[in-house]
Amino acid sequence: MRTILHADLNSCYASVECAVHPEYRGVPLAVGGEKELRHGIILAKNEEAKKMGVKTGEAIWQAQQKCPHLVVVPPHFELYKEYCDKARSIYLQYSDMVESFGPDECWLDVTGSRNLFGDGEKIAHIIRNRIKTELDITVSVGVSWNKVFAKFGSDYKKPDAVTVITEENYRDIVWPCPVSDLLFVGPATTRRLHNGGIYTIGDIAQSGLQHMHNALGKNGIALFYAASGQDCSPVKKYYEAEPIKSVGNSTTPPRDLRNLQDARLVLYSLSDTVAKRLRTYGLACTGVQIHLRDTNLFTLERQKQFDRPVVTSYEICNAGLALLNAHWNFQTPLRSIGIRGINLVPAPKTMQMSLFTEERRIQNKQVLEVTAEKIRDRYGKESICRAVILSDAVLGQVNKASVQPIPFAAAMHREQREEFRRQELCTKV
């Protein structure tokens, strides 16, 4: 029988803020989007704020009504990523089968490590203690023989807790819980199950495979196996994580975009972050896609291919503008806009020379962009920007907004993962 752990950092964003700023400890605290940018919602909260009724996703002003002394801090995604990476490197000391599930959750298959470190519960407590003492944040860990029940276990008791779901206790612990507590059962599936008179996880298991198939098709079969402890999906080795298919960024700017000039301003900022992330992950894109949503919430996506791999913000932004020019006439203003690099490939070590592109110009742009990035990394996001961004005080704000980074494992491209595997094999030999 396998031994699988699911480790979930508790209120990750808020806990990291409290670890970095001890003065916030014991005080109700929330991480919130910047108020003046129409992103004024609660992204995360700590236990104290939760006790006062603060909910993730509600407006900051609503939360402050319930909890007048709520401390609201802006998000620091790079910092949270650093903590998640550190936690993952602790997990990797107990198994190479570590699969990320969102930025702050991982499954670990520790079956092969039991002789070294003890049973699943023992390993879970070692990890729980290390996260607490080394990172000053807490984790809850579920232990079971399959991924679904391990995930259930990490949700069952938190913070700073271990829950073991065994073949002996799962009928008593898991089965009485509502169907929505089961992995992958969202609001729509919950409604369908309720309509069929199925309310608890035990109901799913006891209604049988055939019944679940009739009720929900293929999805029903998966739910039956999940609820009855027969999920046998493997935990991926961490370098086997799905390669990323695209790198994008989008925003709902502080005001609607009324013309191409408005859009250009925002696209510059978005393309800068896309190019930066491509470079960070050693990737290049061979196409660009834009995503538009107008003030009537009508959405449109259009894409365009390049004749070679591209990594500069300059080219990504120009392709986006060309698409915009061709497909949007601004009779209706845009409420939000996004741009992504698609059809990713590993970044070429040397640039392909082409007679038909402004090669020299692009290489210079690339040097300029990398230099500007270094300055920003060192002196802050606002230390250097395009002059055009300063021309509009409201839309220029987009430049300041934080970007959510992609977790490390998910960002590795297949060839990078193979390189990692080769290195690992070499060290084993």
Ligand SMILES: [Mg+2]
């Ligand atoms: Mg969490």
